[in-house]
Amino acid sequence: MSVDKDTVRRIARLARLKLEEDRVEPMVQELNGILAWVEQLKEVDVEGVPPMTSVVKQRLKMREDVVTEPDNADALMANAPGGEDHFFVVPKVVE
Amino acid sequence: MSGLTDLTLAEARDAVAAKKVSSSELTEAFLKAMEAARSLNAFITETPERAFEMAAASDKRIAAGNARPLEGLPLAIKDLYCTKGVRTTAGSKILHNYVPQYESTVSQNLWDNGAVMLGKANLDEFAMGSSNETSYFGPCISPWRAKGSDAKLVPGGSSGGSACAVSANLCLGATATDTGGSIRTPAAVTGTTGIKPTYGRCSRWGIVAFASSLDQAGPISHTVRDCAIMLKAMASVDPKDSTSVDLPVPDYEAGLEAGVKGLRIGIPKEYRVEGTSPEIDAIWNKGADWLKAQGAEIVEVSLPHTKYALPTYYIVAPAEASSNLARYDGVRYGHRAEGIEDLIDLYQKSRAEGFGSEVRRRILIGTYVLSAGYYDAYYLRAQKLRSLIARDFTEAFKQCDMLLTPATPGPAFAIGEKISDPVTMYLYDVFTVTVNLAGLPSLVLPAGLTESGLPLGLQFIGKAFDEATLLRAGRALEVAAQFTAKPQPWWRAP
Numbered sequence: 001m002s003v004d005k006d007t008v009r010r011i012a013r014l015a016r017l018k019l020e021e022d023r024v025e026p027m028v029q030e031l032n033g034i035l036a037w038v039e040q041l042k043e044v045d046v047e048g049v050p051p052m053t054s055v056v057k058q059r060l061k062m063r064e065d066v067v068t069e070p071d072n073a074d075a076l077m078a079n080a081p082g083g084e085d086h087f088f089v090v091p092k093v094v095e
Numbered sequence: 096m097s098g099l100t101d102l103t104l105a106e107a108r109d110a111v112a113a114k115k116v117s118s119s120e121l122t123e124a125f126l127k128a129m130e131a132a133r134s135l136n137a138f139i140t141e142t143p144e145r146a147f148e149m150a151a152a153s154d155k156r157i158a159a160g161n162a163r164p165l166e167g168l169p170l171a172i173k174d175l176y177c178t179k180g181v182r183t184t185a186g187s188k189i190l191h192n193y194v195p196q197y198e199s200t201v202s203q204n205l206w207d208n209g210a211v212m213l214g215k216a217n218l219d220e221f222a223m224g225s226s227n228e229t230s231y232f233g234p235c236i237s238p239w240r241a242k243g244s245d246a247k248l249v250p251g252g253s254s255g256g257s258a259c260a261v262s263a264n265l266c267l268g269a270t271a272t273d274t275g276g277s278i279r280t281p282a283a284v285t286g287t288t289g290i291k292p293t294y295g296r297c298s299r300w301g302i303v304a305f306a307s308s309l310d311q312a313g314p315i316s317h318t319v320r321d322c323a324i325m326l327k328a329m330a331s332v333d334p335k336d337s338t339s340v341d342l343p344v345p346d347y348e349a350g351l352e353a354g355v356k357g358l359r360i361g362i363p364k365e366y367r368v369e370g371t372s373p374e375i376d377a378i379w380n381k382g383a384d385w386l387k388a389q390g391a392e393i394v395e396v397s398l399p400h401t402k403y404a405l406p407t408y409y410i411v412a413p414a415e416a417s418s419n420l421a422r423y424d425g426v427r428y429g430h431r432a433e434g435i436e437d438l439i440d441l442y443q444k445s446r447a448e449g450f451g452s453e454v455r456r457r458i459l460i461g462t463y464v465l466s467a468g469y470y471d472a473y474y475l476r477a478q479k480l481r482s483l484i485a486r487d488f489t490e491a492f493k494q495c496d497m498l499l500t501p502a503t504p505g506p507a508f509a510i511g512e513k514i515s516d517p518v519t520m521y522l523y524d525v526f527t528v529t530v531n532l533a534g535l536p537s538l539v540l541p542a543g544l545t546e547s548g549l550p551l552g553l554q555f556i557g558k559a560f561d562e563a564t565l566l567r568a569g570r571a572l573e574v575a576a577q578f579t580a581k582p583q584p585w586w587r588a589p
Contacts, residue, residue: 001472003463015417015462016424017455018443030456030517031463037518038406041476044483051478052485055294055308055534056559061337075196079428088426091437 001039002032099124100264104168104321107267111157111167118157118167121267122150122211125169129213129265131587132238137250137259139174139232140182141214149211156209165328166209171260171269174215175222176202176312177301181212185303186220186230186253189423189430189449199301200333201270201312208328213266217256220451221420222272222305225280225523227255228514229453237285237507238263238582241547245585248507248549251281257315258285262582268316268325272302274309275408276527279539282315283502283552286541286580288573289315290322290566293559294534295340297326298333306415309408309531319540319569323347326562345563355571356390358564361495365401368525372505375551378543379501382553385575386499386568394495398487403480404529409521410464410477411532416454417461423449456517485533492558497568501526502539502552526554536562538569541578550580 003011005024008031012019019027073086082089099121102110110116126143146169153167177183177195184190198206206212217235219227226249227235237250238259250259254271258281261269271278273291282289290313297312304310314325327348332341362383367376383393425431425445432444450458464473491498504525513520530537535556542553553572557565 001469007463008459011459011462011466013443014466015458016421016439016442016446017450017458018440018447027456027459031460033516033518034409034456034460038410038473041403041406041410041480044400044403044480046476046479046483049479049482051475052481053478055485055532056338056340058295058338058340061341063334063337072196078196079193081425081429081431090426091435091441093438 002035003028100128102267103317104267104324105318107168108165108324112162114157118150118153118211119147121167122146122169125213125266132263132265134236134586135238135259135263136233136235137217137256137263137265138171138214139184139186139217139256142181142212145181146211146213153209153211163207163209164324165205167211168209168267169211169213170205171213171216171257171266172202173218173254173257173270173272175218175272175303176270177303178202178212178215181215183215183303184232186218186232187449187451187454188231189446191231191430193428197301200298200331200335201302201329204329204331205270210328216254216260216269219253219255220454221303221416222253222274222277223416223453223457224252225276225520226513227252228510229451231451234510235259236510238586239285239507239549240582240585241549247510249284249510251284251507253277254281254315258282258287258289261285261287261315261317263584263586268314268321270312270329271315272310272312273531274305275412275531276524278313278315279502279527279537279554280524282539284507284550286550286578287315287317288319288322288540288569289313290326290538290562291530291536292326292330292562293536295338296330296536296560296562298331298336298339300333300335304419306412307419308415309412319566319573320348320351322538323351323566340560342560347563347566350563350567351570353567354389355386355568358497358568359392359394359495360386360568361394361396361491361498363396363398363401363491363498363500365398366500366526368504370504371501374545375501375505378551378553379499382499382542382572385572389571389575396491396494396498398491398529400480400483400487401529404484404532405521405525407477407480407484408528408532409460410473411481413457413461414465414474415461417458417465420454420458453517481532484529488533488535497558497565498556500554500556502554506545506549506551530556535559536565538565540569540573542572542576543578544580
């Protein structure tokens with residue numbers, strides 16, 4: 001399988017990565033280089049093999065459904081670009 | 096005391112305990128060495144003020160007679176570990192101004208054991224790379240040079256700054272992380288020792304996530320003993336990481352000298368891969384002979400799916416990365432683009448400007464293999480392959496206690512040599528990625544020098560949570576190899 005320009009534009013959109021038009025063709029080449037190389041996995045018969053879901057045999061732990069973090073809105077906002085009064089700021093999304 | 100920066104972590108610990116040197120003196124010596132080595136670009140952020148404060152507090156504790164296991168010992172922290180109040184960049188423009196409001200569990204464990212922070216070590220962007228060349232803050236340069244050459248070599252990656260800082264005696268030890276070889280590759284090419292513990296041994300909480308089912312924290316240090324000391328302090332069960340295991344952390348140092356007599360050590364025949372330097376093969380054979388001479392039994396084993404490990408990794412890791420890196424949106428933290436039209440544009444531009452080319456490539460591959468219509472062909476198949484690769488190890492460990500393999504296909508290469516072709520760079524991790532896919536522990540230590548005077552490492556792979564035996568075998572090999580070479584300090588300003 002390989003990707004074309006439209007597919008690259010589509011996945012860039014899905015990944016929310018702006019790809020300038022002149023970068024589309026080089027990215028097609030780069031991704032196809034990698035995809036051609038992983039193609040060798042098709043040689044292996046994986047019929048009946050369970051997909052790995054956990055590398056270490058363990059049951060995921062459950063915890064009490066209680067609040068463990070203190071009220072720290074200041075800390076949460078400390079790195080927000082353009083944050084104001086404990087609100088994250090984004091461009092207008094509703095008309 | 097002279098030559099403070101030449102001490103190993105264990106030697107410094109003993110000297111501090113015996114009050115031959117204070118933590119403040121040690122710290123000052125390392126900060127001076129760091130300053131003189133800035134041309135290596137091993138650190139993204141130096142934290143001298145924090146270091147002196149911590150050292151002074153340690154000296155008080157030592158005077159009061161309540162020193163902890165790592166009291167007053169200066170360390171470097173890979174800039175992937177969140178450090179409260181100290182900028183943490185992950186080597187990326189998108190986090191160039193990020194100051195965490197919390198401390199990662201592993202670094203907190205080190206401070207609780209008395210260690211001192213010297214600074215934040217350089218790395219590949221989001222730990223994606225094998226050479227430390229993808230860092231937004233510029234490549235880290237190896238302290239090693241080939242005989243008769245002044246070409247700049249890579250320190251390996253992604254924990255290149257950590258390995259460089261240890262190798263150039265800029266710290267007593269460093270934290271690192273390993274997703275596909277990021278502890279072991281840099282250790283191998285810089286003549287240092289590193290251990291990637293079993294998945295779950297150390298908490299991942301507060302470490303910037305790359306591929307969550309593969310990422311694991313571990314130390315890079317001067318010796319096997321130093322690794323044992325650091326790992327003991329770093330490992331813990333953590334309620335904040337549900338994959339961290341609730342198993343007691345053994346005293347790894349206590350059993351180090353027990354030797355390898357009676358251990359069965361497997362040599363996987365599939366690791367004799369094309370393109371491996373003959374010098375690597377020679378050192379691998381030598382390593383097996385050294386262990387045999389000390390009473391180990393060498394057995395040939397087979398890991399039939401080895402050749403599929405790298406392509407499997409390059410589906411699984413980017414898939415997880417594309418998901419983990421979705422959080423960088425230009426809204427809650429990190430880089431935010433200017434001059435944007437709407438919300439989608441804000442996301443797209445902030446991410447395009449903030450991520451470097453390797454990270455963008457991996458996000459796109461990951462998004463593609465997870466997208467509707469391709470998930471089964473790529474991601475699901477890769478997860479099945481992963482089961483087969485893990486099963487290979489389970490079978491091999493029925494015949495042996497651990498495996499001995501090369502760590503890298505060759506010594507360090509020059510900066511710029513492999514960066515233009517992603518697949519060529521990926522192949523450099525051929526001996527290390529299998530371990531992450533199977534979640535196993537693995538130790539790399541220096542075993543010799545090439546003809547041109549560059550370090551070569553060997554790798555042990557152990558059973559899950561059997562780090563103690565791995566370190567014990569590593570110690571035996573360390574004794575036999577007598578690796579004492581150090582790089583010439585060409586980087587020090589005259």
